[in-house]
Amino acid sequence: MFAIEVENLTKKFDGFTAVDSVSFTITSGEIFGLLGPNGAGKTTAISMLSTLLRPTSGSARVNGFEITKHEGDVRKSIGVVFQDQSLDEELTAYENMDFHARLYRIPRDVRQQKIAELLRLVELDEKKDNLVKTFSGGMRRRLEIARGLLHEPNVLFLDEPTLGLDPQTRNHLWAYIEQMNKEKGITIILTTHYMDEADRLCDRVAIIDKGKIIALDTPEKLKEELGGDVITIKASERDRLYEQLKALSWVIHVESHDGYVTINLQNAERHVAELARLSATNGIDIESLSIRKPTLEDVFLHYTGRTMREEEASSKDQMRLMHRLHRR
Amino acid sequence: MDIVYTIWLRNMKRYLRSKSRIIGSLGMPLFFLLVLGFGLNSVVRIPGGAGEDYTGFIVPGIVAMSVLFTSVFSGIQIIWDKQFGFLKETLVAPVSRLEIMLGQTMGGATTACIQGLIILVLSLFMGLNVTSALGLLIAAAFMVLIGLSFTAFGIAIASKMEDMHGFQLIMNFVIFPIFGLSGALFPIDSLPSWLRSLTLLDPLTYGVEGIRYGLAGTSQVHPFVGFVVLVGFTMFMLVAGAALFKKISV
Numbered sequence: 001m002f003a004i005e006v007e008n009l010t011k012k013f014d015g016f017t018a019v020d021s022v023s024f025t026i027t028s029g030e031i032f033g034l035l036g037p038n039g040a041g042k043t044t045a046i047s048m049l050s051t052l053l054r055p056t057s058g059s060a061r062v063n064g065f066e067i068t069k070h071e072g073d074v075r076k077s078i079g080v081v082f083q084d085q086s087l088d089e090e091l092t093a094y095e096n097m098d099f100h101a102r103l104y105r106i107p108r109d110v111r112q113q114k115i116a117e118l119l120r121l122v123e124l125d126e127k128k129d130n131l132v133k134t135f136s137g138g139m140r141r142r143l144e145i146a147r148g149l150l151h152e153p154n155v156l157f158l159d160e161p162t163l164g165l166d167p168q169t170r171n172h173l174w175a176y177i178e179q180m181n182k183e184k185g186i187t188i189i190l191t192t193h194y195m196d197e198a199d200r201l202c203d204r205v206a207i208i209d210k211g212k213i214i215a216l217d218t219p220e221k222l223k224e225e226l227g228g229d230v231i232t233i234k235a236s237e238r239d240r241l242y243e244q245l246k247a248l249s250w251v252i253h254v255e256s257h258d259g260y261v262t263i264n265l266q267n268a269e270r271h272v273a274e275l276a277r278l279s280a281t282n283g284i285d286i287e288s289l290s291i292r293k294p295t296l297e298d299v300f301l302h303y304t305g306r307t308m309r310e311e312e313a314s315s316k317d318q319m320r321l322m323h324r325l326h327r328r
Numbered sequence: 329m330d331i332v333y334t335i336w337l338r339n340m341k342r343y344l345r346s347k348s349r350i351i352g353s354l355g356m357p358l359f360f361l362l363v364l365g366f367g368l369n370s371v372v373r374i375p376g377g378a379g380e381d382y383t384g385f386i387v388p389g390i391v392a393m394s395v396l397f398t399s400v401f402s403g404i405q406i407i408w409d410k411q412f413g414f415l416k417e418t419l420v421a422p423v424s425r426l427e428i429m430l431g432q433t434m435g436g437a438t439t440a441c442i443q444g445l446i447i448l449v450l451s452l453f454m455g456l457n458v459t460s461a462l463g464l465l466i467a468a469a470f471m472v473l474i475g476l477s478f479t480a481f482g483i484a485i486a487s488k489m490e491d492m493h494g495f496q497l498i499m500n501f502v503i504f505p506i507f508g509l510s511g512a513l514f515p516i517d518s519l520p521s522w523l524r525s526l527t528l529l530d531p532l533t534y535g536v537e538g539i540r541y542g543l544a545g546t547s548q549v550h551p552f553v554g555f556v557v558l559v560g561f562t563m564f565m566l567v568a569g570a571a572l573f574k575k576i577s578v
Contacts, residue, residue, distance in 0.1 A: 050420055052578065075422035086413040090342045102334040103421040147417075 003028045003155050003187040004049065008058035011044050018044040020211035021058065026189060026204075028154070031181050033202035034191040035296060037308045041211040042191035043083055046159050049189075050080045063154050076104070079148030083159040083191075085140055089133035093124055093143050096132060097150060104151035118146040122176060138169035145176060149186070156180070158190040162197060174201055193308060195296035207300055214303045223294045226302055227252040229268035230294045231275070233261045234287040241284050255301055262301060264294065331423045335431025336438065339402070343439045350443070353401070357394040357447050361386070364513065365454060375518055387451045388467070388540035389512025392474060395444040396532060399475045400503055402436030403482015403569070406576075407489055416578050429483060429573040433566065436479030437472060444471045448543075458543060466551065467542030470558065474535040477562040480569035487572035510536045517548045531561040 004026040011019040019041040026032045034042045047053035049062055051071040059066065065073040087096050097115040106114065119125040122142035132140065141161065148156055161177070162170040178201065181188050192198050198205045199219045206216040215222055235241050242256040245263060250271055253264040265271060268291045279286050300308050343350070365383035372382040409415040418428050448456075448467075458464055485498055510532035516524055527533050534554035541547035547554070 052416065052420055072422045075420060078420075080416075080420050082413060082416050084413045084416075086415075086417040088338065088342070088414050089412070090345055091338065095338075095341065099334060099338055100417070100421075102337075103331065103418065103423055105330065105422075 001028045002026065002061075003030070004032075004060065004062050004189065006049070006058075006060040009045065009048060009055050009060050010057045011041075011048060011053065012056045017211050019048070019055075022208075022211070022213055023058075024206055024213060024216060026187060028187050029181070029185050030203045031177070031188045031190070031201050033198040033205040034189070034208050035193070035195065035198040035202075035205050035300070036191075036208035037193055040193075040208045042193075042208060043159055045208075046080075046157050046189070046191060050078055050157055051075055076151070077154050079151065079153035079156045081141075081144045081148045081156070081158045081161060083163065085144070087132045087140055087144060087147075090131065092129050092131055093119065093135070094128040096143065097128075097147055100147045100150050106151060114150060118149055122146040138165050138172070141165065141169075141173060142176070145173070145180075149180065149184075152184075153186065155187045155189065158188060160191055160193070162192070162194065170197070177201060195300070195308065199296050205296065207296070207303060209300070209304050215299060219296060222296065222299045226264040226294045226298055228266045228293070229264075229291060230298050231263045231265065231268050231272070231289065231291050233263070233275075233289050234259060235261065235279065235284055236287070237284045240282065241279060244278060244282060244284075253302055255305060257301065257305065257307060262298065264298065264302065331427040332431040332434060335418070335428055336435045339432065339435025339439065343435075343442075350446075353394070353398055353443060354446060356397070357390045357443075358450065360393065361390045361447070361451065361454065374515055381455075383455055384457075384544055385515070385540075386513055387448070387454075387456050388543050389510070389536050391444045391447050391451070391467075391471065391543075392510065392512055392532060392536045392539055393507055394447045395440045395471050395474045395535075396478055396507060397503065398443040399436050399440035399478040400482040400485075400498075402439055403432070403479040403484070404486045404489075404492075404495060404498070405436075406432065406483055406486035406573075407492055407495075410486075410576075410578055411491060415576075419576075419578060425574045425576075426570050429480075429570045430566075432483060433476060433479045433569065436482065437475030440475035440479065441468070441471050444475075456543070459545070463542040463545065465542070467539045470535050470538030470542065470554070473538075473555075473558045473562050474532065477531065477558070477565040480562070480565035484565065484569040484572045487569070487576045506530055506532050509533070511540075511548065512536050515548060531558060534558045534561075 002025045007023050008021045009019055010017065010021050022045060034045060036042055044053065048055045049060055049067060051067055051074050054068060062074045063077040065077065067074055091099065094115060097119065098111065101111045101115060116125065119128050122145060124139060124143055124146065132143065135143065162173055177188060180186050190201065202219060204217060205219050205222060206213045233241065238256055238261045242254060242261055245251050245254045245261065251263055251265055255262045272291065297308055364386055369382045374382060374385050406415065509527050509530040511527060516527045516533065519527065534549055534557045537547040537549040538551050538554040538558065541551040
């Protein structure tokens with residue numbers, strides 16, 4: 001049973017293609033991640049799936065309902081936590097929940113009880129009568145997640161759920177998300193540009209770049225495909241080193257990027273000595289060398305030739321973050 | 329209807345909670361009432377007004393003003409909801425945009441009428457005599473119509489505006505002329521005929537004259553004509569506002 005089926009979904013804005021013929025399916029009960037840098041098209045994809053934006057072409061079904069034809073049914077069956085806050089700050093936590101419950105026509109007799117239950121789940125029951133404007137970023141996020149669950153959706157969309165939150169709050173939120181998925185069997189589709197988040201939470205990850213899905217699998221498999229290990233070398237003449245490395249048989253993939261050379265290989269510890277010898281005979285100074293297990297960041301690098309961090313400096317994201325911090 | 333009520337309820341809660349907004353938006357009408365009412369009372373004679381003084385004359389105009397400003401402002405508040413993200417929460421819910429728009433309109437109209445009533449009550453202390461309950465009801469009906477039509481007007485504008493930057497423009501070039509051209513501060517019968525026909529194009533004129541008929545018993549537009557025109561305008565604004573709000577994107 002598929003919770004979401006997407007076929008050739010495309011969205012163009014004035015000639016710019018934000019989402020480019022994307023296809024994937026998500027099984028019920030899965031936590032599915034869209035991982036990619038800012039501007040990759042994640043939010044646009046979510047907006048289309050949650051019926052806020054009409055696709056230019058292609059189709060998608062959410063809980064079996066066509067997103068362009070049965071908007072009402074789609075909306076009833078999904079919960080959405082947007083990237084930017086969507087709470088009414090002038091209302092209390094309880095009132096925000098109550099507003100949502102009424103909008104989704106949750107019967108009066110179960111409304112109060114459900115709200116109380118969910119506020120307890122996200123540990124906000126003691127603050128329920130406080131105005132949201134007094135809440136911290138993490139509390140707001142938790143409230144939004146609780147609100148998204150209020151009408152018992154089959155699918156929950158989380159757009160950058162932990163953007164701008166401190167590590168402790170992030171860990172806390174991750175635990176909630178996993179708990180909801182396990183206990184209530186809710187299918188979760190989340191977008192993120194934090195690779196650790198995708199790695200920790202997601203059953204499967206679609207890596208998205210420039211509107212296209214460039215890889216889709218479980219985090220483990222995505223990393224395995226790179227070989228077992230990654231060696232990162234900082235060296236002055238990295239272009240020459242890069243050329244040398246390309247010729248070696250045990251190098252699965254090598255990439256030269258922002259000051260580093262990254263090698264994907266198996267059994268790295270057996271080849272370090274050879275690497276050192278190779279650079280010594282060629283007169284290349286190695287400043288530093290590290291061996292580690294591959295991360296999803298390496299997967300992204302492998303497929304795009306860029307690191308996701310390089311994309312990070314996007315001004316829009318900075319502004320958004322500032323805005324959010326400012327609001328706290 | 330329950331959705332319309334839900335959105336209305338949110339508007340009410342926000343309104344009652346923002347004391348500074350209530351006080352703030354009373355400021356200008358009160359200022360007008362005091363300065364013009366007391367300042368010009370001894371100087372100005374209303375032609376044809378049977379012994380009516382200027383304070384009594386402008387009270388309906390100031391009431392209409394406060395309903396007008398509050399309602400347009402309430403409608404335009406949609407932009408805030410857009411900027412602060414709350415609009416998304418409503419738009420992604422399984423409710424129609426018409427319901428959202430109507431709820432917002434009802435909410436805006438209610439707050440606007442409350443503001444108008446506050447001015448009305450304060451005017452009682454300035455010498456306003458309300459003689460008949462029916463008159464008060466008539467005045468209230470016109471206030472409701474002004475509230476509904478201009479909240480819808482605000483929503484229509486907000487649906488087209490990206491952010492609050494255009495707000496000053498709208499205030500200065502749309503709302504103030506609408507207020508100024510209505511017979512709020514002067515009797516329209518004493519205007520040159522070309523200007524008089526211009527005031528008759530202003531929907532607020534009919535609202536002001538209707539309220540004046542209710543409160544003072546005299547008006548320069550027949551209250552029934554005023555009522556029909558204002559109902560028509562309200563209908564038009566509701567349809568236009570709903571149509572534009574339907575196309576709003578976040």
